[in-house]
Amino acid sequence: MSIDFEIPEDAKAIRAKVRQWVHDECIPAEKRVTDKESYKTVLAELRAKARAQGLWCPFIPKEYGGMGLGPLANALVQMELGESYLGALSMNTQGPDDATMMTILAHGTDFQKEKYLKPLLNGDMRVCYSMTEKAAGADATGMQTRAVKDGNENYILNGEKWFSSAATSADLAVVMAMTDPDAPRHQRYSTFIVELPNPGYNIKRNIPTMALEGPLSHIMGGGHAEIEIKDLKVPAENLLGGEGNGFNMGQHRLAYGRLRHGMHNVAMAQRALDMAAERVTSRETFGKPLAERQAVQFMLAECATQLYISRLMLMHIAYKAENGLDLRQENGIAKVYLANMVHHVVDTAIQLHGSLGYSLDTPLARWYTHIRSQRLVDGPDEVHRWTTGRNVIKAFKATGTTAGACGGELL
Numbered sequence: 001m002s003i004d005f006e007i008p009e010d011a012k013a014i015r016a017k018v019r020q021w022v023h024d025e026c027i028p029a030e031k032r033v034t035d036k037e038s039y040k041t042v043l044a045e046l047r048a049k050a051r052a053q054g055l056w057c058p059f060i061p062k063e064y065g066g067m068g069l070g071p072l073a074n075a076l077v078q079m080e081l082g083e084s085y086l087g088a089l090s091m092n093t094q095g096p097d098d099a100t101m102m103t104i105l106a107h108g109t110d111f112q113k114e115k116y117l118k119p120l121l122n123g124d125m126r127v128c129y130s131m132t133e134k135a136a137g138a139d140a141t142g143m144q145t146r147a148v149k150d151g152n153e154n155y156i157l158n159g160e161k162w163f164s165s166a167a168t169s170a171d172l173a174v175v176m177a178m179t180d181p182d183a184p185r186h187q188r189y190s191t192f193i194v195e196l197p198n199p200g201y202n203i204k205r206n207i208p209t210m211a212l213e214g215p216l217s218h219i220m221g222g223g224h225a226e227i228e229i230k231d232l233k234v235p236a237e238n239l240l241g242g243e244g245n246g247f248n249m250g251q252h253r254l255a256y257g258r259l260r261h262g263m264h265n266v267a268m269a270q271r272a273l274d275m276a277a278e279r280v281t282s283r284e285t286f287g288k289p290l291a292e293r294q295a296v297q298f299m300l301a302e303c304a305t306q307l308y309i310s311r312l313m314l315m316h317i318a319y320k321a322e323n324g325l326d327l328r329q330e331n332g333i334a335k336v337y338l339a340n341m342v343h344h345v346v347d348t349a350i351q352l353h354g355s356l357g358y359s360l361d362t363p364l365a366r367w368y369t370h371i372r373s374q375r376l377v378d379g380p381d382e383v384h385r386w387t388t389g390r391n392v393i394k395a396f397k398a399t400g401t402t403a404g405a406c407g408g409e410l411l
Contacts, residue, residue, distance in 0.1 A: 005315075007076070014069070015076040018091075021055060026084035033086070036219050046090040047123055055091050057121055060101065065121050071321035075263055075314050082264025083271040085220070092123045094221065095260055096165050099253045100127045100174050104193075107241035107249055116172060116193055128170035130161040130227055131250055138383045140176075140247060141185045145229060147177035147192065155179075155192060155239065157200070157232040165377075166221035167203050171196055175229070176246045189246035193238040200232025211370045212360070255331055258378045259317065262338035265374060266310050268367060269345035273303050275362065276349040290352075299348050306341045313337065316407075329391050329405055332384040339374035339381065346371060 007015075029046055033039045050056055059074045060066025069077065081087035088094040097120060104117045119125040136142030145159025157177050167173065172195060179190040194201055206223035217223060241249050277300065280290040290296055313334040320327040350357035350364045357364045375381050388405070395405035403409060 007072070011073040011076055014067075014073055015080060017053070018055065018077045018080045021050070021053070021090075022080050022083050022087050025049060026081075026086040026090055029086055030084060033216065035215060039216055039219060043086070043089060046086060047092065050090050057092050057101070059093070059098070060105070060121060064105065064117075072315070072318040075259070075318040078260055078263035079266045079270075079311070079314065082267030087267075088264070089220070092121070095257055096129045096221075097127050098260060099257045100129055102256060103174070103191075103249055103253050104240065106252075107245070109237070111237055112193060112240065120172070125171040126166060126169055126221060127172040127174060128164050128167040128225075129253070130164040130167070130173050130175040130229075132163045133160060134162045138380055140250065141188070143176060143178060143189065145175070145177040146181075147179050147190060147234070149179075149236075150233070153236055155234045155236060157192065157229050157234060159229045161225075161227035161229065163207065163224040163377075164227050165224050167196075167225035167227060168206055168218045168223050169221040173201060174240065175201075175232075175234075176250055177229075179243050179246075183244060186247045187244040189250075190243045191240040191246040191249055192234045193240055194232065194234055198232065200230055202228040202230065204228050210372060212366045254378050255328070258331060258335040259314070261374060261378065262310070262334055263314060265338045265342035265371070266307065266314065268371070269303070269307055269310070269342045272346045272349040272364060272367065273300070273307065275364070276300065276303070276352045279349075279353050279356075296352065299352065303345045303348050306344060310334075310338050310341050329388065330407075332388050333406075335378065336375075336381045336384045336388075339371075342371050342374060343368075 025046060029042050032042050054067065057064075057066035058069045058077045059071075060068070062068035078088075078093070081091065081093065088098075101117065101120050104112055104120070108117055116125070116127075120127055131140060131143070133143050133145065135144055143159075145157060145161065147155045147157045150156050155177075157175065159177065161175070164173070172193060175192050175194050176189050177192065178188050180188050204226045206218050206225050209224065211217075211222075213222075240246075277291075280293075280296050280300075283290040285293070313330065317327050317330050317334060320330065346364060346367050350368060353362060353364060356362060359365065392402045392405045396402045401408070
């Protein structure tokens with residue numbers, strides 16, 4: 001009996017359609033985007049074309065206007081979209097919006113779905129997620145922003161938030177705050193939907209980072225904002241998922257975000273490797289094609305190996321998701337591996353391009369400064385490795401082998 005790695009025909013077909021969409025429409029459109037107005041025009045055109053082809057909100061159920069793709073087909077789609085910075089945006093599946101759409105879909109009231117989810121799904125609004133705080137860092141249970149009930153009608157929020165991605169381009173913010181400091185550690189927090197702009201939600205600045213910034217960085221949602229929350233009044237009807245459920249909802253939300261980052265990292269790494277292969281097959285050094293150099297072939301081989309491992313990881317996680325299996329261990333392992341993989345592949349592509357790769361004449365240098373964040377966002381490498389290592393020990397104590405925590409029981 002053999003293990004079946006065959007991808008269903010319908011999933012293959014949608015992957016091929018999205019691949020063609022990215023290469024025929026999104027990558028060429030990148031050259032047309034030069035300022036705020038051209039970005040708005042180009043994105044509107046792309047979205048109209050995408051919707052006409054049925055390419056919209058891949059993972060959202062069809063009854064809500066999406067494509068209704070399961071985890072496997074969505075993974076295949078996302079591993080194509082990441083080749084272009086317009087890819088996910090063109091199909092309204094960009095972060096941080098996508099994971100928040102899933103959260104409101106799963107936990108929102110009918111009122112919240114009608115007022116907030118519908119315009120998000122339609123592409124008329126964008127949303128940011130305000131969880132991280134300076135004082136807490138990677139420890140989400142260390143958040144200090146407080147939400148106090150003001151009678152029965154409102155909550156009053158006070159505190160600060162750090163690295164709220166896409167806040168300056170958002171029409172809504174989903175804010176996590178402490179509602180019960182005396183509750184068990186993971187039940188202290190609740191989540192609120194906040195309409196923007198709002199005087200109680202003050203965007204102090206977009207935090208300068210090592211990522212190369214252009215005139216469109218923040219307009220497209222690429223910025224990470226520092227937020228001051230002062231006497232922010234939120235109607236009680238905007239409490240999302242009930243009191244005390246903010247942390248658990250947030251972890252579920254971040255779990256998908258980690259996967260989406262990883263899927264897009266595979267796509268970016270693939271495009272970088274394609275660019276590297278094109279470069280070395282068109283260049284000669286000292287009278288010999290660069291592609292015939294063994295050292296160059298070894299560099300390409302390492303990248304190919306890492307991409308192969310990455311795809312297998314994501315396919316296995318998609319399989320577990322399709323079947324409702326626990327994927328937390330694999331998700332943490334993959335998050336770390338994929339973040340380091342994309343850094344290595346893009347770095348290799350830069351090296352093989354020489355001075356051209358170091359310049360801004362290709363997208364490689366910009367990608368390089370951007371993807372360093374992948375080892376920090378949605379939990380730094382060290383936190384995920386800590387959790388992975390603890391699970392290895394737990395598996396050994398429970399079964400006498402570590403196999404169950406490191407892929408020994410794949411199915």
